[in-house]
Amino acid sequence: MAEVKLKAVLRTDFGKGAARRTRRDNKVPAVVYGHGADPKHVALDGHALMMALKTPNVLISLDVEGKKELVIPKAVQREALRGFLVHVDFLAVKRGEKVTVEVPIHTEGELAPGGNLLEHILGALPVEAEATHIPEGVTVSIEGLEAGHTVRAGDIPLPRGTSLAVEDDAAVLQVVAAQTEAPTEEEAAAEEEAAEAAAEEGAAAEEAAETPAAEG
Structure with a gap:
C-alpha cells in the first residue's frame, strides 16, 4: 500500500x-x-x-x-x-508493527439460480496485518452457492502476512432463500372474496343435500 x-x-x-x-x-x-x-x-x-x-x-x-x-x-x-x-x-x-483493522469484503461470481439472496453478516473482516502492508480488501467467490450456504471467516483466502482477528468459524456471508412476495391489497381482497364465494357455494350445496326431495 x-x-x-x-x-x-x-x-x-x-x-x-x-x-x-x-x-x-x-x-x-x-x-x-x-x-x-x-x-x-x-x-x-x-x-x-x-x-x-x-x-x-x-x-x-x-x-x-x-x-x-x-x-x-x-x-x-x-x-x-x-x-x-x-x-x-x-x-x-511504525514500520513492521502489527495492527488490527477491518478490511472490506468483495464478492465475485453468481449465486446458484433461484433468486436467492446474499446476506452480509459481517460488513468488514477483522484482520491483523503489518502496518505498512494492510490489504485494501479480501475477495470471496460465491459462484454457484445455494440457499443455506454460509461462508465463514476461515474460508476466506487472505494475502500473505495477514491473519484473521476473528474466530475461524465466524459467519461472514450467508445465502438465504428468496421469499415469496406478499400479495397486494387488491390481490388479498380478491382472494378473500373468492374464499367467501366458495364457502357460500359449499353451504348452499350442503343445504340442498339435506332437504328431502318433494314426493310426486
Missing part, C-alpha cells in the same frame, strides 16, 4: 466552537494517538483528507509542522446527511 502524504497543523483551541471554526476554514479537526504518547490535536485540509480516506485503512505520512509520523485512520466521523468529514482519529504506527 502506497503512503499518502498529508500536512497538518497543531490545534490549540478545543471544544465545539473551535471545531466549527476549523471546519469553516475547510479543515478537519483530528487527533493522533498511540505508542503511549500524549494525543496530538491537529487540523488537516478537508479535501485532501477526503480523497485520502477513499482508500480503506490508508497509510498516511503525516507532516505535523515539520515532524513526520505514520498514521492510519481508526475512527472517521461524518455529518449524517451530507457526509462531510467532522472528525478523524488517527493511530500512530
